[in-house]
Amino acid sequence: MSDLRTKAEHTAAIQRDRRVAVVVNTRSRRGRRHYFEVIEQLHESGYEPLAELSVYNPKRLRELLDTALATGPDLLIVGGGDGTLSSAVRHVAHRDVALGVLPLGTTNNFARSLGLPLDLSGAIRVFSTGKVADIDLGMADDRPFANLASFGVSVEVAGKVKPWLKRLLGRPAYPLTALTILPGHRPFRAFITVEGQRHELLTHQLNIANGRFHGGWQVARDISIDNGTLVAYQLGSGKKLRLLGETLIRATTGRWRSLAGGPFVVGREMLLETDPPMAADVDGEVRLRTPIRLRVVPNGVRVMVPDSFEDR
Incomplete structure (x- = not known):
């Protein structure tokens, strides 16, 4: 990841420019119920997302993630369960964009591994008060x-x-x-x-x-x-x-x-x-x-x- 911004530079850009795009899987355990709340809380926190996308058909998830990334965000905010977030991880791997996690699934293993709050307000607050980190990526074959x-x-x-x-x-x-x-x-x-x-x-x-x-x-x-x-x-x-x-x-x-x-x-x-x-x-x-x-x-x-x- 040597061609990317430093983590400090990336964190500063997110907090200064607030260039974010949002994708929420509304088929996840809490996604449908909280989609509009997600958008409202982001606006209240000072974000004007470059894209606000809801996923009703899981087969379109990858397409909508690509659509969101095409807007050029510093932070791709994704809401859903572990399967949704795993797809998002594959999209942002080795790229100069950070993944913002909204834990809206059943077990929320990925969010727990990152030490994220599991409540919506707490998870959104991390986008303004947290930092960019580089974590490991597993590979099973390719x-x-x-x-x-x-x-x-x-x-x-x-x-x-x-x-x-x-x-x-x-x-x-x-x-x-x-x-x-x-x-x-x-x-x-x-x-x-x-x-x-x-x-x-x-x-x-x-x-x-x-x-x-x-x-x-x-x-x-x-x-x-x-x-x-x-x-x-x-x-x-x-x-x-x-x-x-x-x-x-x-x-x-x-x-x-x-x-x-x-x-x-x-x-x-x-x-x-x-x-x-x-x-x-x-x-x-x-x-x-x-x-x-x-x-x-x-x-x-x-x-x-x-x-x-x-x-x-």
């Missing part, structure tokens, strides 16, 4: 991702969780849906090769994280979206009851050990093989199958974060 690649039960859960249940319950909709799938789910064997060392495990669920959160709960106390590494970890083992127990513990307490003490494999690049070959959920999109090579691109994306965010 597909960028912001937060997580997952394998196993969660891939089926993502395809079967009911939209009305997400709207009603929020985050608990995912573990509840998992309970209906787990009895018939078969474990798989995974092989993770990192720096020449091959790790083998039998599990129902494997995650490889770039961000700090999964399902709205923190993966580990000391994980970061800005430390230049990916973290692989399983939930449970090959035993369904153990997976169920760990899922319920996380859902009720959100507790995880540190990277040093937990069941984690950490590295800048990983080769994942599974038996049998499996589909991958990459930030909410199921398009890849194992074997997959995953790596991290340090400082691959510019985002607007609270001033308290530790930018390495």
Whole structure:
């Protein structure tokens, strides 16, 4: 990102010129309800957006992101869930534009990893009081991702969780849906090769994280979206009851050990093989199958974060 403005210059430009464009996914959990509130609060905060776009048809999301970027903003403000924000990350990666995040989804993993307020007013306030930071970008083969690649039960859960249940319950909709799938789910064997060392495990669920959160709960106390590494970890083992127990513990307490003490494999690049070959959920999109090579691109994306965010 050496051809870009410095982070300080970029922050100053956003706060001085207020050149922003806005895209809100009105199909997200809170997008439809809050779209006009988003626009109103931005105007009240002194912004006159170069574009104000709502996404009613998810198939047009990429087109509308391109339309917004064509106006030449310093800050692209995007409202939606993690899938929407992952698409936005791919659009702004390695470009001289920062991403402003409005967390309007169910789990809001990406926003949580950035330390953003989850309320609308607080998130908008960050655009005026925060700073530009460079965070890591994950790559699954040639597909960028912001937060997580997952394998196993969660891939089926993502395809079967009911939209009305997400709207009603929020985050608990995912573990509840998992309970209906787990009895018939078969474990798989995974092989993770990192720096020449091959790790083998039998599990129902494997995650490889770039961000700090999964399902709205923190993966580990000391994980970061800005430390230049990916973290692989399983939930449970090959035993369904153990997976169920760990899922319920996380859902009720959100507790995880540190990277040093937990069941984690950490590295800048990983080769994942599974038996049998499996589909991958990459930030909410199921398009890849194992074997997959995953790596991290340090400082691959510019985002607007609270001033308290530790930018390495």
